[in-house]
Amino acid sequence: MSDNVRREKAVYDIVASDIVETVPSALIVLDRNLNITSANRAFYQTFRTSADETEGCHIYDLGNRQWDIPSLRTLLESVIPHRASVEGFEVEHDFPTIGRRTMLVNARKIFRPGDHDGFILLAIEDVSEERAARAESKRNLQVTQSIVDTIRDPLVVLEHDMTIVTASKAFLTIFGITEAETHGRRVFELGQHQWDVPALRHLMEKVLPENKPIEDFEIEDDFPGLGRRVFNLNARKISQPGNHTSRMLLVFEDITDRKQRERDALSLTNEISHRIKNNLQVIVGLIAYEARSTAQPFVQGYKAMQARIAAIAQLYDLISQSSHGRTIAVDAYLREIAKTMSASLLGNASDIEIKVKAESLDIDPDRAVPFGLLVNELATNAIKHAFPDGKGRVVLSVEQVGDQIELTVADDGVGMKDKDAAKTPEKRGSDYVAIFVRQLGGTILSPPSEGTGTIVRIRIPLLLVPSGTPSP
Amino acid sequence: MAVILIVEDDMFIRELTEMLIQDWGHLTFSAGDADEALSLLRSPQHIDLLFTDINLKGVVLGGCDLAHQSVKLRPQLRVLYTTGNFVTDGMKAEFVEGMHCLRKPYTPNQLQHSFEDLLAA
Numbered sequence: 001m002s003d004n005v006r007r008e009k010a011v012y013d014i015v016a017s018d019i020v021e022t023v024p025s026a027l028i029v030l031d032r033n034l035n036i037t038s039a040n041r042a043f044y045q046t047f048r049t050s051a052d053e054t055e056g057c058h059i060y061d062l063g064n065r066q067w068d069i070p071s072l073r074t075l076l077e078s079v080i081p082h083r084a085s086v087e088g089f090e091v092e093h094d095f096p097t098i099g100r101r102t103m104l105v106n107a108r109k110i111f112r113p114g115d116h117d118g119f120i121l122l123a124i125e126d127v128s129e130e131r132a133a134r135a136e137s138k139r140n141l142q143v144t145q146s147i148v149d150t151i152r153d154p155l156v157v158l159e160h161d162m163t164i165v166t167a168s169k170a171f172l173t174i175f176g177i178t179e180a181e182t183h184g185r186r187v188f189e190l191g192q193h194q195w196d197v198p199a200l201r202h203l204m205e206k207v208l209p210e211n212k213p214i215e216d217f218e219i220e221d222d223f224p225g226l227g228r229r230v231f232n233l234n235a236r237k238i239s240q241p242g243n244h245t246s247r248m249l250l251v252f253e254d255i256t257d258r259k260q261r262e263r264d265a266l267s268l269t270n271e272i273s274h275r276i277k278n279n280l281q282v283i284v285g286l287i288a289y290e291a292r293s294t295a296q297p298f299v300q301g302y303k304a305m306q307a308r309i310a311a312i313a314q315l316y317d318l319i320s321q322s323s324h325g326r327t328i329a330v331d332a333y334l335r336e337i338a339k340t341m342s343a344s345l346l347g348n349a350s351d352i353e354i355k356v357k358a359e360s361l362d363i364d365p366d367r368a369v370p371f372g373l374l375v376n377e378l379a380t381n382a383i384k385h386a387f388p389d390g391k392g393r394v395v396l397s398v399e400q401v402g403d404q405i406e407l408t409v410a411d412d413g414v415g416m417k418d419k420d421a422a423k424t425p426e427k428r429g430s431d432y433v434a435i436f437v438r439q440l441g442g443t444i445l446s447p448p449s450e451g452t453g454t455i456v457r458i459r460i461p462l463l464l465v466p467s468g469t470p471s472p
Numbered sequence: 473m474a475v476i477l478i479v480e481d482d483m484f485i486r487e488l489t490e491m492l493i494q495d496w497g498h499l500t501f502s503a504g505d506a507d508e509a510l511s512l513l514r515s516p517q518h519i520d521l522l523f524t525d526i527n528l529k530g531v532v533l534g535g536c537d538l539a540h541q542s543v544k545l546r547p548q549l550r551v552l553y554t555t556g557n558f559v560t561d562g563m564k565a566e567f568v569e570g571m572h573c574l575r576k577p578y579t580p581n582q583l584q585h586s587f588e589d590l591l592a593a
Contacts, residue, residue, distance in 0.1 A: 270557045270558065273556055273557055273558065274527055274555075274556040274557050275556070276556070277555075277556025277557075277575070277576040277577055278482055278485065278556050278576060280576065280577035281482075281485050281556070281576045281577040281578070282482075282484055282485060282488075283577070284577045284578070284579060284580075285484070285485060285488035285489065285492075286488075288488065288492055288579075288580050289488060289491070292491075292495065303579070303580075303581065306579040306580065306581075307579055307581070309577055309579075310577050310578060310579050310582070313575075313576070313577050314575060317558055317575065320558065343582075345581075
C-alpha cells in the first residue's frame with residue numbers, strides 16, 4: 001500500500017466513523033466472511049450489547065446466535081453476493097434480549113480504495129412500533145367496518161376533503177352504489193348529486209375544523225330506485241385516542257314515513273281548524289246580525305261577546321304556535337297575544353302600544369286558555385278606558401316571585417275611579433277577571449297607592465315552571 | 473264608499489258579511505269561487521278591494537292564486553285575505569306584497585279596521 005493510499009484510507013476511516021456515529025439508525029459493518037468489524041452506538045443501544053461483545057464476532061454467533069435468522073441468512077448469503085445494494089428487506093424475529101421485533105434492513109457493499117474484498121454495511125431500522133400501529137389501525141378499521149355494517153341507517157365516513165373512506169352496506173344497498181364507486185369520491189358527487197346542497201356543504205365544512213356537529217339537516221329529493229324520499233342528515237367529528245387524524249361520520253336517516261305522518265296530521269289539524277273557525281265565524285256573524293236590530297245601549301255587550309269568541313279562537317292558534325309539546329312558552333304566548341290585540345283592537349295608525357316584559361317561563365296547556373283570556377280581558381279594559389285621548393302604553397309582564405307567578409297588566413292612562421267599577425260593562429269584565437283568577441287558583445293583589453294609570457297584579461300559585469325544567 | 477268583492481265558499485258567512493259591509497256604506501259584489509270572482513274582475517265593473525278566503529272549495533291556497541291573478545288584471549286592487557287555518561310562513565310567502573290577512577273568526581270591528589287600513593294605504 002503506497003503512502004498516498006494509506007493516508008487516504010486514514011482520512012476515510014475518520015470521516016466514515018464520524019458519520020456512522022451520528023446516524024440514528026443501527027449500523028454494523030461486516031467483512032466478506034460476515035464477521036462484524038464495527039457497529040455504531042445506535043446498534044449497541046437498540047440491541048443492548050457492547051463493542052466488546054460485538055466486534056470480531058460472526059454475525060450469526062452474536063448474542064447467543066440470536067442473529068442467526070433464516071431471512072437474514074437469505075439476505076446475506078443469497079441476495080447480497082449478487083447485488084450491490086438491497087433496501088427495505090424486512091426481518092421479523094424474537095430476540096431473547098428485546099423481544100419480538102420487526103427490522104427493516106438496508107444493505108450495501110462498499111469497497112475502500114485498494115481493498116478489493118470490500119465489506120457490507122447493514123443499516124437496521126426497528127420498525128416494530130410502526131408495524132404494530134399499522135396492524136392496530138387495520139384491526140380498528142375492520143372493527144369500525146363491522147360496526148358500520150351492522151347499523152341499519154346508511155352512513156359514510158369522510159376525510160377532510162369529503163372523500164369517502166368507507167360506506168356502510170346499508171348505504172351501498174339503499175343508494176344502489178357499489179363499494180368501488182365510492183372510493184376516492186366526494187359525497188357531493190354521488191348519485192345525481194342529491195347531497196350537493198350549498199347549505200349542507202357549508203355546514204359540513206365546519207364539522208372537522210370547528211368540531212361543530214350537524215343535527216337533523218333535512219333533504220327531500222327524488223332518488224333513483226327509491227322515489228321521493230326525505231332524509232335527515234347528522235354529522236360529527238370522530239377521532240381515535242392517540243391518533244391525530246380525525247374524520248367525519250355522516251349518517252342518513254330515512255324519515256319519509258314520519259314526515260308523511262306529520263304532514264297528514266297537520267293536514268287533518270288544518271281541516272278541523274278550518275271547519276271550527278268557519279263555524280265560529282257563523283256564530284260571530286249571527287251575533288252581528290242580532291246586534292243590527294238591538295237598541296244601542298246593548299250593542300256594546302254584543303260586540304264584547306264577538307271579541308271574546310274571536311279571542312278564544314285566536315288563543316288556541318297561539319297555543320299551538322307557542323307549544324313546547326306539553327307546555328306553552330308564556331313569553332312567546334304573551335307577545336303573540338299583544339300582537340293579535342294590537343292588530344284587532346288598535347290597527348296600524350294607533351298611538352296606543354302594547355309592550356311585553358316576560359321572563360322565560362312555561363305554563364301547562366290546560367291553564368293557557370284562562371290565562372290568555374285573563375290577559376285579554378285586562379288589556380282590552382285598559383285599551384278601551386285608559387286613553388280618552390287615544391295615546392298611551394299598556395305593559396303586560398310576567399315574572400316568577402318565589403313559588404308564585406305574578407302577572408301585571410299596567411297602563412299609563414287616566415286611572416280608574418271607584419265609580420267606574422260600578423258601571424255595567426266594566427263590572428261584567430271585572431266579574432270575568434275574578435272568574436279566570438279563581439280558575440287559575442290565583443289572587444288579585446291590591447293596586448299600588450302611588451303612580452298614574454291602572455295597575456292590576458295577579459299572583460298565580462306555581463302554575464308555571466321555569467323554561468327547560470323537565471316535565472314530570 | 474268603496475266597492476268590495478267578497479269571495480267566500482260558505483254561503484252563510486258570505487251573505488252575513490256582505491250585509492255587514494253594506495251597513496258601513498260600501499257597495500258589494502260576491503262570488504263563491506275563483507272563477508266567478510275572475511269573471512267579475514274581467515268585467516268593466518270598478519272594484520277597490522278583494523276580500524277572499526284562502527281555502528276556496530277545498531283548494532288549499534285557492535284564494536292566494538286568485539289574488540295574484542286579480543292583481544295582474546287590476547294592479548291597483550287591494551287584497552284582504554281571511555282563513556280559518558294557521559297562517560304559516562309558507563302561506564305568507566304566497567300573499568300579494570303589502571296586503572293583509574284576517575284570521576277567522578274575525579269580528580265586524582276587526583274587518584272594518586282592516587278595510588280602513590287597506591283603503592287608506
